[in-house]
Amino acid sequence: MPPSSAAYRAALDRLYRRRRFGLRPGLEVERALLAGLGDPQRAFPAVHVTGSKGKGSVAVMTAAILSAHGLRTGLFTSPHLASYRERIRRDGRTIAPGAVVEGVERIEALAGSLEAAGRIDRSPTFFEVTTALGLDWFARQKVDAAVVEVGIGGRLDSTNVLDSRVGVISTIELEHTDLLGSTLEAIAEEKSGILRPGMRAVTGALPDGPAAVVHRTADRLGVPLWRFGREITTSDRELSADGQSFSLSLPGVAVPRIELPLLGGFQVGNAALACAAAVRLLDGLGKRPSPDAIAAGLARVKWPGRLERVARRPELFYDVAHTPESARAVAESLGEIAPLADPAESAILFGCLRGKSVLRILDALTPLAQTIVLVRVRSERALPAADLRVAAAGQFPRIVEAPDAVTGLRLARVATGPDGLTLAIGSDYLIGELLRGPGDSDEPDLSDPGTETVPAPGPAGGGR
Numbered sequence: 001m002p003p004s005s006a007a008y009r010a011a012l013d014r015l016y017r018r019r020r021f022g023l024r025p026g027l028e029v030e031r032a033l034l035a036g037l038g039d040p041q042r043a044f045p046a047v048h049v050t051g052s053k054g055k056g057s058v059a060v061m062t063a064a065i066l067s068a069h070g071l072r073t074g075l076f077t078s079p080h081l082a083s084y085r086e087r088i089r090r091d092g093r094t095i096a097p098g099a100v101v102e103g104v105e106r107i108e109a110l111a112g113s114l115e116a117a118g119r120i121d122r123s124p125t126f127f128e129v130t131t132a133l134g135l136d137w138f139a140r141q142k143v144d145a146a147v148v149e150v151g152i153g154g155r156l157d158s159t160n161v162l163d164s165r166v167g168v169i170s171t172i173e174l175e176h177t178d179l180l181g182s183t184l185e186a187i188a189e190e191k192s193g194i195l196r197p198g199m200r201a202v203t204g205a206l207p208d209g210p211a212a213v214v215h216r217t218a219d220r221l222g223v224p225l226w227r228f229g230r231e232i233t234t235s236d237r238e239l240s241a242d243g244q245s246f247s248l249s250l251p252g253v254a255v256p257r258i259e260l261p262l263l264g265g266f267q268v269g270n271a272a273l274a275c276a277a278a279v280r281l282l283d284g285l286g287k288r289p290s291p292d293a294i295a296a297g298l299a300r301v302k303w304p305g306r307l308e309r310v311a312r313r314p315e316l317f318y319d320v321a322h323t324p325e326s327a328r329a330v331a332e333s334l335g336e337i338a339p340l341a342d343p344a345e346s347a348i349l350f351g352c353l354r355g356k357s358v359l360r361i362l363d364a365l366t367p368l369a370q371t372i373v374l375v376r377v378r379s380e381r382a383l384p385a386a387d388l389r390v391a392a393a394g395q396f397p398r399i400v401e402a403p404d405a406v407t408g409l410r411l412a413r414v415a416t417g418p419d420g421l422t423l424a425i426g427s428d429y430l431i432g433e434l435l436r437g438p439g440d441s442d443e444p445d446l447s448d449p450g451t452e453t454v455p456a457p458g459p460a461g462g463g464r
Contacts, residue, residue: 005442008097011104012084012444018126025156025179032120033132034161036110040139044074045285046162047147047277050154050191051170051204053326054270057262058170058417059149060303061274067091069282069290073356074138074146076159078127081305081320083441088134090141092302095134097442103133120389127151131158145281153180155193166280167194167201167223168273172210173325188213195223198278200219202273204228226251226311232276234268239336242309248272248294253279255291259299263317264307264333271298305431307333315341315421318435320428322352324360330425331364338421345417348396349408350388352426353381358391361426368423371398371415375408377429405433 008295034041047066049059058075063075073091080086085094087435106127114120124132131151142193150157153176172188180187188210195201195217203214205228218225226232237246246268248254253275260271275298279289296460308332310316315338321327334341346369352358362372372395374388392399398415402408409424416422424434436443 007095007101008118009442009444011101014108015084015104015126015129016444018124018129018382021123021125023152023179024122024125024128025153027156027158027161027167029120029124030128030131030161031100033107033110033124033128034112034135036114037107037132037136038139041162043139044163045145045165045281047145047166047168047281048150048159048162048164048194049147049168049170049277050150050157050194051168052173052175052187052191053323054204054266054273055149055168055169057267057270057289057303057306058168058274058277059147061271061298061301062168062205062277063089063147064092064301065176065274065278066281067296068293068300068401069278069287071150072142074141074143074148076131076134076138076146076148076150078130078151079428081428082435082437083443088129089136090138090143095137100133103137104129107132109259116199125158128158131205135162147277150194152176153187153193154191155189157194164194164196164199165284166277167196167199168202168203168277169194169206169214170204170273171272172206172214173323184210189217192217192283195221197221197223199223200226200284202226202228202232202276202280204269204273206411212456226276226280228269228272228276232338234272237268246271248275250279252275253289253291253294258295260263261299261301262303262306263337264329265336266333267306274298284338296374296456302352304435305428314345314413314416314418316384317421317423318431319425320431321425322356322361322427324357324364327361327364327425330423331368334368334421334423340419341368341421342417342419343370345370345420347373347412347415347420347422349373349375349402349405349412349422349424349430350392350426351375351377351405351408351430352383352387352388353377353379353429354383355381356383358383358388361397365423365425366395369420370396371400371412372396373400373402373408373412373415375402375403375405375430377427378433379429382429390460405430409434
């Protein structure tokens with residue numbers, strides 16, 4: 001008998017309360033949980049994806065390609081937008097509420113017994129329980145392969161316990177410097193921590209310093225690399241009404257035409273990395289990659305909130321970008337998607353968390369619109385609208401404050417003329433609130449009480 005909605009809600013409420021334990025770099029607790037579950041992470045080969053941005057897109061597209069080749073494929077991503085169940089999927093279908101309830105209860109009981117026996121010295125965090133839940137569910141679903149996105153970093157991330165056959169490092173930028181280090185090279189060192197002997201690896205176009213770190217690590221471990229712009233190349237990109245198309249070349253594999261239903265020039269690079277990762281895994285499993293299956297898998301990709309066109313006339317886009325680099329990429333992509341949009345008739349809905357480079361993010365967005373609607377997102381870490389107004393002053397002629405995202409979107413749409421566009425951007429929390437529907441009524445509030453980082457001793461790591 002399936003669990004009641006109250007049981008599902010109660011399980012998630014207990015799980016969300018674990019966010020008060022913060023971010024805990026290290027693998028000891030995760031390994032103990034998985035050992036108690038029978039080491040499910042050893043039941044399937046995995047593609048492990050890290051990077052400063054694009055890693056979620058790469059993971060989703062890699063899983064779609066593997067599913068198109070007939071593999072039963074698990075997918076683990078974070079964070080979620082509207083529903084917790086988005087984090088754990090098999091062949092595009094989210095984990096069932098009943099599996100969440102049963103899995104959380106089992107892991108809670110296991111964690112209690114491990115603590116009582118002194119085998120772990122603290123309670124597992126939200127992300128550690130979620131990782132254990134996902135990997136255990138994949139094993140129970142008897143997946144042929146899984147694609148797993150890291151939480152933060154790589155070396156000490158809770159996901160770095162996999163039987164990884166392929167590692168992907170999409171990009172390296174300054175991010176989470178309190179955890180990962182203050183230089184690009186230090187961050188590259190943490191992210192290359194997913195590499196290990198016996199793996200194959202794929203990297204995006206990395207800056208010279210981080211690239212040298214990754215290459216040095218790969219050489220030391222004997223991990224062969226395919227690099228975007230060298231072994232992985234794309235050409236003949238064309239825009240279409242609902243996405244874009246391009247050609248792809250990999251060692252031994254060429255796909256003459258890929259129709260990708262995602263917007264943004266950056267997604268071509270992400271798709272190319274996904275193709276390379278899938279091909280490298282298939283090769284390692286003794287399966288022949290099919291150009292037709294690669295194209296079919298990518299043609300079916302859905303990835304909400306990533307430069308997603310939600311409405312037309314006037315255009316409405318959602319994007320979760322929350323760094324200056326990502327905001328700049330969105331602005332550049334909108335320049336080619338909607339080149340005639342008039343900034344005087346366009347509006348931006350914006351909200352973000354504390355600690356973000358708000359001035360630089362807004363600076364990247366100023367060419368797009370003259371009206372900005374500011375909202376405090378539903379998180380204890382949210383930057384108040386008054387602080388957002390200070391950051392936006394002098395950058396946008398018209399500044400409006402809204403009490404919540406839904407009201408803010410309505411105001412932004414009213415301010416958008418027929419020759420303009422509306423862009424909602426700045427945080428997963430902002431887009432998640434806009435995407436929540438009646439079917440998500442059993443999901444806890446998107447706010448996340450108690451997520452202050454708890455530093456670990458020793459070198460900075462990336463678990464959470």
